Structure formats: structure tokens, C-alpha cells
Amino acid sequence: MNKEEQVIMGFRDLFNKMVWLNKSKMEDSLKGYKSSEVHCIEYIGRNVDPNVTKLAESFYMTNGAISKLTKKLIKKGIIESYQKPENKKEIYFRLTEQGKIIYEIHEELHNEFQERDKAVFAQVTEEQFDSMLSFVETYSRHLDAEIKKLSVDNKSEFE
């Protein structure tokens, strides 16, 4: 296995591990809330005028899934929807008071995770940080270009 594969698979494995662990911790602290719900709350709390489409793009999920998820959160009284006078189509979301509480608990948990992993990052030099960030940036742009190609290809199938 060459180093490229090692890096990719290493990160894949690391990521699966982290998702699994944090999800466990999360559903332990925020009993009654699924991690997907919490992610949704996090996004709505952090962004301005989030709608179904923006949430879906951010999570790489379908609009349908987000539509159902937000409906459920509304039913639970965690978020509420609103519209703008100039647009009768788009529907935005904001946190309710109860939602803000969940949001805060999540933030604390987030800090806990950072605290937990502090030791790992303490060993990382500024240069290493920058090198990793530039790697991520480059790779991400590269994939964006590939995704763009893909969507062009798919469109051309129907021409």
C-alpha cells in the first residue's frame, strides 16, 4: 500500500472512529435526540436563513430527507419555519428557545471533544497545521472540479 492510500485509508478509519465515538457520547448526553437532528440544529443555529436545500447540500443528503427531518424538529418544538415577504417559495428555519438550549448543550459537548483531543493537537506544529489545511483545501477544490464534470456528463446523457 503506497502512502497516498495510507493517508486516505488512515483518515477514513480515523473518521469512522471519531464519528462513532462522538455519536455515542452525543446520544448519551442529549438523550432523545439523534445525531442527525443535532447536526441539523447546529447548522440552523450557525447559519443565516438556512433552508431545506442549503441543509441538504451541506450534509450531502437529499431534499426529501431534510424536509422530513425539519418537519420532525418542528413537531418537537425545537425549530420553527419562516418566510420572507419577497419570496413565497423558500422556507427558512430558526431555533426556538428550546432549540437554543439543545444548541448550547451541543456546543459544550463540542468543547468537551476538543478538550479530550487537545493532547493530540498539542504535538502538531504550526507548519504541520498549515500543510494539512492546504492539502485539504487543494484536494477539496480538486473534487469540486470532478463533481462538476460529473454533473455535466449526466446532463449530456439527455441531449
Add this chain to the structure above:
Amino acid sequence: MNKEEQVIMGFRDLFNKMVWLNKSKMEDSLKGYKSSEVHCIEYIGRNVDPNVTKLAESFYMTNGAISKLTKKLIKKGIIESYQKPENKKEIYFRLTEQGKIIYEIHEELHNEFQERDKAVFAQVTEEQFDSMLSFVETYSRHLDAEIKKLSVDNKSEFE
């Protein structure tokens, strides 16, 4: 947002993107096979005496899910199960001839992905590779220790 968060979220985003893109490509080339099925085939092709439990641990999935997945693959004639004379409990899997074909197609696709992303890695120096690998390694061990703590905690609840 500090650099720790940037790194984590950057990789998370990069990863979601890559998974989404590769999954699309995969299900395009290997029509009729889901990406989870292909992952399963990949693992069975690469490891010796894989069983339900090993597959589940590797994919961070439940035994139940793998049990169903393998049953389906057997039905499709892609894998077959076998046992060892000294153990009547564990059930192992191997690829059938048809399964080997899928495996090979997957390998080629894998090479295609590497080829596609070659340009990104070409810019990475040996030192950067090693630094990222050691970061992954350190972090992964750290999380293993945390996961271990978690399972100890859960056990102590019932004592």
C-alpha cells in the same frame, strides 16, 4: 474557528465529498451493486478468513447488518460461506468466480480514483506525508483509548 476545528471540519467535508463522488462513480460502473456491497466484496477479497464479526468491526456496523448483507451477496452468487472443521460456530466467506470479477472491476476503479487524484498528491512532499501519517496514527490511538474508556464505563453501570 481555530485551526484544530478547521482541520477536523476540513477533513470531514473533504471526506463526505469524496465518499459521495466515489459512490456515484462506483454505482455507475458497477450497476446493480450498492457501494456497501462492493466494500464488503473488497474486504472479503483482501482478508483471510473474514467472518461476520470482523466485517462488522471493520465497517463500524452491527453484526445483524452484516449478516443480512452477506446473505444477500450469497443469494446473488458473489460470495460463498465456509467453515473450519475445528469450529462449528464461526462462518467465513470467500469470493466466488463471479465475485472475483466484481473485485477486479473495483480494483480498477480504485486505480482510476488514484489516477484522478494524482495531481493533488504530486504536490505533497515526503515530509508532509509522514507528518500526516503520524498525525493520523496518534489521533487514532488516542481515540482507541477513549473508546476503551467508554466501554469500561458502560460495563460499570451494571455492577
Add this chain to the structure above:
DNA sequence: ATTATTTTGTTGACGAGGAAACAAAATAAT
């Protein structure tokens, strides 16, 4: 201005995966 296309969100049928209860074999404890 009218029509065509695109964007945005919703719904229902379906499949994938998790949780829990279970059975059978293997291992540990006595």
C-alpha cells in the same frame, strides 16, 4: 404576455442499517 424551464419543497413506497431478543457453540469458572 405567454410559455417553457428551473428551483424548491413535499409525499409515499421502498431498502438499508440499528436495537433487541434469541439460539447455538465455545470458553471460563467452579
Add this chain to the structure above:
DNA sequence: ATTATTTTGTTTCCTCGTCAACAAAATAAT
């Protein structure tokens, strides 16, 4: 040797997310 515990795999029920069909609003094309 017998009993208790653990490991391994399966099945049933349920939730979550996808897909496809759809409706309504917004935008583009004519």
C-alpha cells in the same frame, strides 16, 4: 464434569434516508 459466561450469528421490528413523482413558485425564453 457441570454450570455460567462469552462469543458468534440470525431474525424481527422499527427508524432513517433515498428515489421518484409531484405541485407550486420563480426565472428564462420567446
